[in-house]
Amino acid sequence: MIDRRSLIATGVAAGGLLAAGAGAQAPQRAPTDPVLGPPPPGIPPIKLNWAFCVSIFFNERIRIQSDSGRVFVPAVGGEVWGPRLQGRVVPYSGADYAGAHGLDATYALEASDGALIQIENHGYMKRLDGKKTPRVPAPPRKPGTVPNQSFDAPPDSQVPLRMRLMPVFDAPDGPHAWMSRAVFVGHGGRYQNPDHTIFTYYEVL
Amino acid sequence: MRQFTPPPVTTKGNVGKVDMAYAFQLKAKFDPAKIEKTPRGGRIFQGITSGTISGPGLKGEVYPDSGGNHGLVRADDQVEDVAARFMVKAENGEWLYFSHVGYRRPDGYFRIQAYFDADSGGPYAYLNDAAMIGTAEVSADGREITYTYYQAL
Numbered sequence: 001m002i003d004r005r006s007l008i009a010t011g012v013a014a015g016g017l018l019a020a021g022a023g024a025q026a027p028q029r030a031p032t033d034p035v036l037g038p039p040p041p042g043i044p045p046i047k048l049n050w051a052f053c054v055s056i057f058f059n060e061r062i063r064i065q066s067d068s069g070r071v072f073v074p075a076v077g078g079e080v081w082g083p084r085l086q087g088r089v090v091p092y093s094g095a096d097y098a099g100a101h102g103l104d105a106t107y108a109l110e111a112s113d114g115a116l117i118q119i120e121n122h123g124y125m126k127r128l129d130g131k132k133t134p135r136v137p138a139p140p141r142k143p144g145t146v147p148n149q150s151f152d153a154p155p156d157s158q159v160p161l162r163m164r165l166m167p168v169f170d171a172p173d174g175p176h177a178w179m180s181r182a183v184f185v186g187h188g189g190r191y192q193n194p195d196h197t198i199f200t201y202y203e204v205l
Numbered sequence: 206m207r208q209f210t211p212p213p214v215t216t217k218g219n220v221g222k223v224d225m226a227y228a229f230q231l232k233a234k235f236d237p238a239k240i241e242k243t244p245r246g247g248r249i250f251q252g253i254t255s256g257t258i259s260g261p262g263l264k265g266e267v268y269p270d271s272g273g274n275h276g277l278v279r280a281d282d283q284v285e286d287v288a289a290r291f292m293v294k295a296e297n298g299e300w301l302y303f304s305h306v307g308y309r310r311p312d313g314y315f316r317i318q319a320y321f322d323a324d325s326g327g328p329y330a331y332l333n334d335a336a337m338i339g340t341a342e343v344s345a346d347g348r349e350i351t352y353t354y355y356q357a358l
Contacts, residue, residue: 032328034262036356039227046225046340046355055216057209077209081217091209102334122318124334164223164336164357166318168306181284183307183316185338185357187221194212200221204316204338 048185048202052082054109054119056089057196063151068099071151075107078196084203085176087111096121103165115172117179121199123165123188155192163188167201225355228337229260232351233267240278246286247278253291262356263329265295276309285309287317299324301332305339305352315341319354 039045056078064070073096078089087110094107105121141147165186169179183204190197233256240247251274256267272291279286289305307317317339321332336357343350 033331034228034328036226036228036261036358039353039355043227043230043353045227046338046353048223048225050220053217053220055211057212076207077211079211079216082220088211090206092207123336126334162358166336166338168318181282181308181310182314183318183338185223185225185318185336187223187357189219189221191216191219194214196214196216198216198219198221200219200223202223 047205049205050083051184051201051203052080052085053201054089054199055079055081055196056199057194058153059195061151061153062149064149065147071096071098073098073105073153075105080109080111082201085109085111085117085179090116103163111176113175115174115176117172117176118170120168120170121165121186122167123163123186125188126162128160128162153190153195155190155195157192161188161190163190163197165199165201167199224358225338226358227260228262228335228354228356229258229264230351230353231256231258231267232349235273235348235350238274238347245277246280249274249276249278249285251275253289256291256293258293260354262354263293263295263301263332265293265301268292268294268300283311287315289317295329297328299327299329301329307339309341315343317341317352 056075058073059076060074062072074092075089075095077091080087080089090108090110094105096103096105098104103121103123107119109117109119111117139147165188167184167186169184171177171179184201185204186202187200188197234254236252236254238249238251240249252270253267253273255269258265274289276288277286285308287305287307287309291303293301293303295301302322304320305317309315319337319339323329323332325333337354338357339352339354341350341352
């Protein structure tokens, strides 16, 4: 399922992952995971069309020590660029509110014509080094104190990650209405200096 | 509202690449659809009666009458906001949960994003964090749908 090619592709996207040494680690998958490839004859491959990228900057990450481990990672702002959409991320218009499983983000994009477009960004992050990011167990709370609820998210150059997305957009009538009628799939890459993620979205044709 | 100025970093070369791999195909049969007009649109009632899944990623059978299509047809553009849920029994006997969202358009475009739950210790655990996209082809009578699932690697 995770082959060397996908690791290398992620490394290229991360801009120097391989040079940083992570390439020496073989990509891991569970031994029982199926090895998937192109479809057999008679089943057409699925076609994607690059639509746009969204660069989002971050400056804080909060995790609530509940059963779901709910996080709050606000999208402080960013840029939208690419062939089908240009604009910006509306500052502080939402966040990743992920719970027990995967990404669960909602925020607003503003197209260059001023239209507001809502994104619900769902997806999964899987470490390619076969390790699990340990959830730090909550220490016993002392009465009258609040624990430190901040956490960090390393860039791909430190922890190789496969981040893949299944976003849903809602766009107003007009030139962006197609986004409310098309299925998308996406790629996420983590970068630092400053802390940001680049999401690349493809329209499923 | 708080303001933000993007920092002077070059991000525009970093276009992420996605490889799509074929996972499996589901040939499913459904009851005839009933559509009720509601304040939200045309609510679809269509039970799933059977189905067979084959492919390198999964082999199994749909559990009959375990759910079906309950999407909404929009009043204005007649696009269906797909919603489907049902249960599958894999060939090893374990239960899997399937959920579809996506769009079915009057022009024939029918694409889904699929979500799954599988036992995290089992051979289908990869489904739990797979970004899985599907195409769907509907028979002339609307009662057979062939879903083809591709994983974003």
